[in-house]
Amino acid sequence: MKRVLLIFFFLLVSIDSFSQPITVDNTTYTVPQLVQDVLFGSNGPNSSCVGTVSNITWSTGSGSSSGTGFGSSNGIAYFQNTNPNFPLNAGVILSTGNAMSAPGPNTSTLSDGNNAWVGDNDLFNYINGLGIDPLLTDYNNATVLEFDFTPLTNQMSFDFLFASEEYGTFQCSYSDSFAFFLTNVTAATAPVNLALIPSTTTPISVVTIRDDANNNSCTSENPTYFGVYNGGANAATSATNFNGETVLMTATSAVIPNNVYHIKLVIADRNDTSYDSAVFLGGGSFDIGTADIVGTGQFDGLPDLSGPNAVCGSETVTIQAGASPIFGATYQWTLDNGVIPGANSNTYTISDEGNYCVTITYPSGCEQTDCMLVEYIASLPIGTPNPLVQCEAPYDLTQNASLILNGLSNTLTYHHSLVDAQELAAPISGVTSYNGTDGEIIYVAIEDDNTGCIVVTQFPLQIDTALCATGPIPQTPPNxxxxxxxxxxxxxxxxxxxxxxxxxxxxxxxxxxxxxxxxxxxxxxxxxxxxxxxxxxxxxxxxxxxxxxxxxxxxxxxxxxxxxxxxxPLPTASVSISPAAVCLNETTVITFSGTPNAEVTYSIDTNPAQTIILNGSGTASVSTAPVTAASTCNLISVLNPTTGCSQTLTGSATVTINAAPTIVTPTDYVVCDDSYNNDGFYCGFDLTTKIAEITGSDPNIVVEFFETSTSGSPIASPY
Structure with missing residues (x-):
């Protein structure tokens, strides 16, 4: 009998926990505390030191940060929850009605808020601009929470869910709206709404997330994101007094570390003050990164460098508090509780083990401290090698092996640089006959087979000709x-x-x-x-x-x-003439191309040889005298004065004379004289009638007329 009673007792406890409503409180926290201690809180020692959050303002039915109100309900409150059917344990409610009416069961219609409680222009302009709600006239009963923050990483996020009395009866065509407007203040970007259905640009609302099982007058929309309908049989055990709610979602955005951002969280009733809606924001979920100490390089992101993450004894490691310096914040590093002088940036390079801490003082005056334990792995007890001194190369690098190993049996590798040795990269081959040079440093790497740590030592190579056997010493000739x-x-x-x-x-x-x-x-x-x-x-x-x-x-x-x-190399040159055909007594241009700054020797016809110097681009030009007969420019040789190298050349270029056109002397053109004729008009000449006679009707000949043989300009109107 006792066993049956015990089972029945646990059954009652289980039923009770699944029917437990949320609890709501609007007195324990002020609105700034709801932001700093609840949204950003982590229940840890730094939960109340949110150094980058500032400029917190709010507005709801019963007041705002400015102290004004609308004589209506308070839509901002703190909530807690133990009902496993509701996915948030605690957080902040933003409601279009009385937030204190949010706890379940779902036994009444939430329609708080008077007509004096206004809406929000930003939300109206945003939804109206999308054109998705053509019957929208205005918003009412807006609850707004805004603040500035400075992210410490390149991503920010927070958890939320949307709940509304409009689920069920009004889910087909009527929806209150909300938005999370994020603005990069530093970059002066336009606001972006983060309250979107995942992987879309569609705002979240009753009409965009719904299940037709709750009203078959319209189809389901994105039912994957609909969470619970609290009507019917679910009403008595509902955690909230709202008809329905979405699943838990995450608002997220890429951000630029150390830029100042402003976020505006706003929700409002559509067209009236009835059928309230609310957004539940997850407590402690507002993630803008932390300034925790982590390792860099091969220790990237590790929060401690002890135990399995301990540092090899021969290494130095840079640790950092946050991805980049926080604007306006100051840093102070300590080692084993002792202040490290001059360690005042967000990074510090360590070379000794101990407990390293950094204290960050934000512009607001609050402080955050994080620590990292650093342990070093003892290095292998290797010996010190000697310089290898010889008469000449090659060297047997292994002569130092026994000294370095100092009784160990590990493998040695030889390298050209310290970096290669530290990474066991590019080992020297042929170490027993290495053709080294005088003064060259050889780096030796020994890996600890148990820890993987690498110890590096080094020795120089030296040439001492006094050690060479007696023999002739040749003088080095010039190149x-x-x-x-x-x-x-x-x-x-x-x-x-x-x-x-x-x-x-x-x-x-x-x-x-x-x-x-x-x-x-x-x-x-x-x-x-x-x-x-x-x-x-x-x-x-x-x-x-x-x-x-x-x-x-x-x-x-x-x-x-x-x-x-x-x-x-031998220099070279070529010659060209442009134009290559001219009329009698016209000039042309001879162009030489070849090795820059070379000296080109050439002749024109049978005239004596001449020289010309090419410029830095390898060209030179010369204009000819008026050409009276066909003429040829012949290359003779080219010389590079810098090297003294030259070679003979055989190239040439010729200019020819175009034949003059054949014309016929025309017959006299007889007309009346220049006095008035019988009709009272001057007599005139149409000289163009002589063109065919002059050219023999050759269309390729152009004829111009002049008044005298010395006239400078042709007759403008020869007709």
Whole structure:
């Protein structure tokens, strides 16, 4: 019997919890506290320090931030909830009626608010501008909550649901409206409504989110977002006194950190003061980011650097409070409760373990503190390597391995840079025969097989010629410079024999020592495959020639050096004439093109050669004298004064003379004289009647008439 009673008791408790209405309170919190402590509150130590929220204003039926009111109901209140059928535990109500009437069960019609309680112009202009409610005349009983905030991240959001008495009977054609207008004050952008059906531009209302199961006079609209209908059998257990409500949704928007934003939350009755609606805002859901300390780089976003997130002993890490500095805020970092001098930005670079904290003081005067525990992993106990000093390369880099490992069995890798070593990137290959240079630093990385941490050490490579075996020391000859053999070949013929006395210098005679030339260092060291003959080698620009100076008595005693080949390209040029055909005694232009700044030699017909210098763009022009006969400009050669390279040229360009037209001397044109004729008119000449006679009817000949052979201008009207 006791078992049955116990089960019955839990059943009663379960039924009671699912029928529990919300509780509403409009005295515990002021409206600014509803914003700061409820909407932004997190029930933590910083819940009342919302440093970036300011300029809180409101308006409802019984008052506003300015102290005025409309002699009606208070539509702003705090609510709490334990009913699992209602998806919000606590928050803020914005109602078009009396917020205190919001608790369930759904046993009465909510139609609070008098006619003096006005609507909202912003909401009216927005909905009217969309053209979605053609019967809209005005809004009434508007409840408005506004404030400024500065986001700390690039995204803001908050949770809400919409409830209305219009669900059911009036859901087909009548809907109160609400909006969340967000404005970037810093960028002066236009307001954007965040109260939209997800993935659309449609405002949320009774007519845009409904289920035809509650009124089959119209079709369902976005029924996925309709939550609960509190009519009929559901009325007695309803958490609120509204007929229906949407599912819990999230208003969200991309934002720019540290810009000032203004948000206006507004809801109003459509066309009358009846059938109230409300927006329930989730307490603690207004997320504009936090300034919590997190790691960066490979520790990006980690709130602590201890335990499995501990820092390797050889690393430094930058930690930051928020994605970027908060405008107007000040920062102070501490280590183990001690102030770190000069650590006054939102970032700090650590190199020692301990408890790091930052205190942010907002412009409002409130403070927020966050801390991060940083632990360092002990580095491997490696040894110190020695410089590798040799007569010459190559080096065996592994000579330092035993010193570095210091009894460890880990793998070593060798690198050209510290960054590569720290990341185990681009290891040096051929470490037992590395062709290093004097003064080069070799970085050695050792990875801890247990922690993955990398320890880096380094040693230099040094050349000490005093360690070299006694042998001849050749003098280094200068680089050989030559012009390329043929235009565009990139190669030239070199004679190395003038280098030989330079290599021998004053200390070695040609009778006792032999100088040979090679294309590689290894060939020179081995004395194999010398360049033969050394006076006609075809080389390319930048090629290195290696020289071996060998003792004739002891061929194992030798020294090497090297020089480079420099191949200068041949210059080039071309010539053109424009126009290439002219009339007798007209002039034309000869244009030369080719290697910039080159000197071009040319001749015109059989006249003596002339030169012209091309400009920095590789062109030059000259005008001819009046042309009296066909003439040809012949290229002779081109010289680059900078390199001394030149080549002969064969190009040419010719100007010809166009043949003059053949005309016929016309017969005399006889008319009356210039006195009045019998009719009282002057006699005149129509000279154009002579054109066909003069040109022989050739349409390509243009005829002009002049009064004298010396007239400067033709007769304007020859008829």
């Amino acid at each position: 050989l410079v030559s012009c390329e053999s043929s235009f565009g070949s990139g190669s030239a013929i070199f004679n190395f024999l003038p280098q030989t006395p330079v290599v021998l210098g004053a200390n070695y005679s040609a009778a006792d020592y032999t100088v040979t030339y090679y294309t590689s260092q290894s060939a020179a060291d081995a004395g194999v495959s010398p360049i033969v003959p050394p006076n006609s080698f075809t080389g390319v620009n930048g090629q290195t020639i290696y020289v071996r100076l060998e003792d004739n008595v002891d061929p194992t005693s030798f020294g090497t050096t090297s020089f480079q080949l420099v191949v200068n």
